[in-house]
Amino acid sequence: xxxxxxxxxRELLILRNRFFRVLLSFSVNPFLYILAFGLGLGKGLTxxxxxxxxxxxxxxxxATSMLQAFAINVELNVARFYLxxxxxxxxxxxxxxxxxxxxxxxxxxxxxxxxxIILLIALLARIKMNLNLEFFLFLFLNAFFFASxxxxxxxxxxxxxxxxxxxxxxxxxxxxxxxxxxxxxxxxTLIRPLLEILPLTLVSKNVRAIALYGTYQITDLVLLFFLAxxxxxxxxxxxxxxxxx
Amino acid sequence: xxxxxxxxxxxxxxxxxxxxxxxxxxxINLEIKRxxxxxxxxxxxxxxxxxxxxxxxxxDPDAGEIFFFGHNFKEKKGKFKRLLGLVxxxxxxxxxxxxxxxxxxxxxxxxxxxxxxxxxxxxxxxxAELSDRKKAKVKExxxxxxxxxxxxxxxxxxxxxxxxxxxTVGLDPHIRxxxxxxxxxxxxxxxxxxLTTHYMEEAEYLANRVAFIFNGKILKVGEPSTLVxxxxxxxxxxxxxxxxxxxxxxxxxxxxEKILELTxxxxxxxxxxxxxxxxxxxxxEEN
Numbered sequence: 001x002x003x004x005x006x007x008x009x010r011e012l013l014i015l016r017n018r019f020f021r022v023l024l025s026f027s028v029n030p031f032l033y034i035l036a037f038g039l040g041l042g043k044g045l046t047x048x049x050x051x052x053x054x055x056x057x058x059x060x061x062x063a064t065s066m067l068q069a070f071a072i073n074v075e076l077n078v079a080r081f082y083l084x085x086x087x088x089x090x091x092x093x094x095x096x097x098x099x100x101x102x103x104x105x106x107x108x109x110x111x112x113x114x115x116x117i118i119l120l121i122a123l124l125a126r127i128k129m130n131l132n133l134e135f136f137l138f139l140f141l142n143a144f145f146f147a148s149x150x151x152x153x154x155x156x157x158x159x160x161x162x163x164x165x166x167x168x169x170x171x172x173x174x175x176x177x178x179x180x181x182x183x184x185x186x187x188x189t190l191i192r193p194l195l196e197i198l199p200l201t202l203v204s205k206n207v208r209a210i211a212l213y214g215t216y217q218i219t220d221l222v223l224l225f226f227l228a229x230x231x232x233x234x235x236x237x238x239x240x241x242x243x244x245x
Numbered sequence: 246x247x248x249x250x251x252x253x254x255x256x257x258x259x260x261x262x263x264x265x266x267x268x269x270x271x272x273i274n275l276e277i278k279r280x281x282x283x284x285x286x287x288x289x290x291x292x293x294x295x296x297x298x299x300x301x302x303x304x305d306p307d308a309g310e311i312f313f314f315g316h317n318f319k320e321k322k323g324k325f326k327r328l329l330g331l332v333x334x335x336x337x338x339x340x341x342x343x344x345x346x347x348x349x350x351x352x353x354x355x356x357x358x359x360x361x362x363x364x365x366x367x368x369x370x371x372x373a374e375l376s377d378r379k380k381a382k383v384k385e386x387x388x389x390x391x392x393x394x395x396x397x398x399x400x401x402x403x404x405x406x407x408x409x410x411x412x413t414v415g416l417d418p419h420i421r422x423x424x425x426x427x428x429x430x431x432x433x434x435x436x437x438x439x440l441t442t443h444y445m446e447e448a449e450y451l452a453n454r455v456a457f458i459f460n461g462k463i464l465k466v467g468e469p470s471t472l473v474x475x476x477x478x479x480x481x482x483x484x485x486x487x488x489x490x491x492x493x494x495x496x497x498x499x500x501x502e503k504i505l506e507l508t509x510x511x512x513x514x515x516x517x518x519x520x521x522x523x524x525x526x527x528x529x530e531e532n
Contacts, residue, residue, distance in 0.1 A: 002356050003354055003356070005353050006351075006353035006354045010342075010350045013339075013346055014339070014342065017341050083340070084337035085337055085339065087331075087333055088351070090302065090303050091301045091303060091329070092351075092355055093323040093326040093327050093354075093355065094354050
């Protein structure tokens with residue numbers, strides 16, 4: 001328990017020192033997307049019976065939480081390759097479970113900061129949404145899954161450059177094709193089945209359904225839970241490999 | 246823990262490690278007695294850091310065994326890590342965090358509670374003359390202060406064996422002296438220490454015993470004074486054509502005869518006491 005606390009607290013203390021810079025950087029992307037797609041391109045547009053902005057906001061929450069959770073890999077790379085902080089963790093008796101949980105929950109924390117920023121923007125834009133426990137549960141599991149992937153990739157890669165490749169080839173396409181900006185019914189028939197099974201699609205369609213209509217698929221929630229669990233196990237394996245446990 | 250009653254704090258048997266085609270360690274055998282400071286002396290690339298990394302569990306050996314207080318390290322790595330304090334060569338403190346925050350994180354990693362951490366940190370920071378810097382961010386500290394903080398951090402959980410990997414590298418001579426004094430104080434409190442260094446005078450000042458390592462092999466182990474006496478008390482350096490050759494003598498009389506002979510032949514000479522550096526150079530010649 002104390003090992004987990006050490007890892008999580010370390011990340012929180014670093015975040016505290018950069019809090020305003022972090023808030024600002026977390027706000028820029030969603031703000032730009034809302035401005036460009038929601039208010040610019042989508043002005044006067046109706047999608048699935050609602051305004052495009054109402055359609056966009058829940059998808060943006062899902063995508064941004066994915067990005068911010070996965071982005072723990074950048075700090076982890078710096079800690080591992082440059083600051084050698086992971087040597088300190090490796091030389092301590094803290095186990096991989098505590099280490100993984102600490103880092104992943106910090107990823108979730110980052111994700112929820114970005115979610116709160118978008119919620120605030122939505123509030124200012126007078127967008128009405130149904131917010132219930134399941135809404136946040138989907139976002140939590142989404143962040144947990146992608147933070148696990150961020151941790152795994154940070155432990156398995158050999159250089160900073162490899163990390164950029166993973167982001168460019170997996171995360172960025174998912175952001176644009178995972179149901180964030182357009183309904184998947186509009187996607188070409190040939191690639192639609194592929195897009196339907198993306199983890200982000202699973203989250204964005206349910207988060208949107210809850211926000212707009214108060215409904216969701218319980219099977220998707222269960223599936224997401226198992227995805228998050230698999231992601232956690234994967235990160236645990238990569239950490240055990242790295243820490244020689 | 247009953248096993249702490251063992252006379253040997255650390256025992257390394259036949260340690261091997263290769264990185265692709267490079268044989269970093271070729272069958273290292275070492276022992277550190279309880280309360281002893283053993284200096285592992287050798288040039289860069291000799292295998293000092295690899296040895297430290299294996300002992301601290303950062304790297305797996307290809308072969309060989311490590312025993313802490315008579316017990317095999319491999320069996321309960323987590324448990325034995327609590328007995329070790331590691332001071333790495335590279336400063337791996339969180340620069341953005343304060344001195345105290347760095348220590349709190351370390352204490353939690355080693356399962357200490359906040360009160361314990363606070364009390365121990367105050368004590369050690371006082372010993373390291375860093376009490377007035379506990380609220381300062383690490384990036385505001387000088388190089389010497391950061392090195393001392395690394396040692397404070399490694400000692401926080403009261404390890405029985407402290408591993409110091411070149412703790413004074415890159416420091417000014419007067420700061421290095423201050424570090425030596427700090428390390429001596431730690432040893433006097435009963436902590437066993439393995440120190441790697443390539444500064445011979447550091448080993449001579451601090452170590453109960455030294456082990457010379459070169460090319461992944463231990464060449465010789467012994468007390469500094471005994472090793473020095475084995476080759477002589479006086480050294481005579483003879484300069485010729487920008488080369489230096491040293492002769493060693495057990496007593497002044499035999500050296501004076503040689504001085505006379507070489508002076509007549511027109512050589513430039515310098516007389517001095519034999520040091521560990523002479524022992525090391527002689528060992529290299531022999532090997």
